[in-house]
Amino acid sequence: MDHFDYVDGVMHVEQVPMPAIAQAVGTPVYVYSTATLTRHVGVFRDALGQLDDPLVAFAVKANPNAAVLATLAKLGLGADVVSGGELLRAVAAGIPADRIVFSGVGKTAEEMRLALEHGIFQFNLESEPEAEMLSEVALSMGKRAPVAYRVNPDVDAGTHAKISTGKSENKFGIPYDRALASYAGARDLPGLDVQGVAVHIGSQLTDLAPLEAAFVKVGALIGRLREAGHDIRTADLGGGLGVPYDPSKPLPPSPADYGAMVTRVTAGWNVRLMFEPGRVIVGNAGALLSRVVRVKQGAQAPFVIVDAAMNDLLRPSLYDAWHDIRAVEPAAERSAANVVGPVCETGDTFAMHRDMDVVEAGDLVAFMTAGAYGATMASTYNSRALTPEVLVSGGKWAVVRARPPIEALIEGDSIPDWVRD
């Protein structure tokens, strides 16, 4: 695994031993590697090396930590945001507005105004009423908003149903078959400058064929739009490239395979290409470090109860997602175990009958490939504090989000006098 390696039997993140972080910060804690982030950005960029000035806009939802965003900003990435909050985070981390694209089906007038004030590169519109609202907001500010329509190509991405976005029954984008009519409507809206087409069919894609099918449809649409007189200058191909979670499974397509396919399919489009990768940049750059609270006997296999739970890493309970679970200081033996958290839900289960390093109470374990959609999806369910985050670079490390005290959670609520009386 990238920069998460064993040195003398102890897992290190770059040059920092995991137990040192656990000791200082406590567990559970997310740990990120700057070297992996840097390597992934380089690999993705190299994969697009044949393209002319592509805009790589990191999908902030995958990991919005300020230090992670600032690292990616320094490496020249833009941002794909889906809320005013993500927009402000991206700007605060130093991502220039002319590298920011705003996606999402529910942008409010207030969020539109904020994005227009900042002068973002593109709004990806997902419906005709949204286009009308944005035009009005832009006009009221004396501006024209640069837009693309996100088209729904009705392609099955072949991923988990909850993270598929490109089928006609999904809420995302405008129907492909109505696209010409929608674009004609947008051209008549004086507050819009129609500049592009966007598509994103889902996440954790392990096959390039559905992506290629979607991109081919986008290419055909660009041709038809130009025939209809639209000046199409951008094509946003979204994100979605999968990463390896389970080392026993075939590897997903590499960024190089993806880049070669994109280069081939988009030849002659004559647009600025845009990309919104999330997981492929940050997924393997992070691990969730947790301590075993106790091991209890189970009917079939022992339950390893760890101090991380579904509120810290939701993916296994939400999508039955598989994360590799490794002992930080593995003993020689392995055996089957059920790994669960302390939350009062049966779904608070990270793995059942998992063949893994034998661990006992007090041992540290690492949930691998947790840099994407990990901390960002955490909650305070069961009144558990939000998980802290640590960023490592070489031999240095820093807490980049502290664990809030539980008192802050309690004090966040207020009790009206009439309840106390």
Ligand SMILES: Cc1ncc(COP(=O)(O)O)c(C=O)c1O
């Ligand atoms: C519009 C949009 N762009 C980009 C992404 C990032 O996807 P991924 O993390 O799979 O690369 C997502 C999430 O699926 C998305 O909804």
Ligand SMILES: N[C@@H](CCCC[NH3+])C(=O)O
């Ligand atoms: N949260 C999902 C990905 C959703 C992508 C957002 N469009 C995951 O953990 O896999």
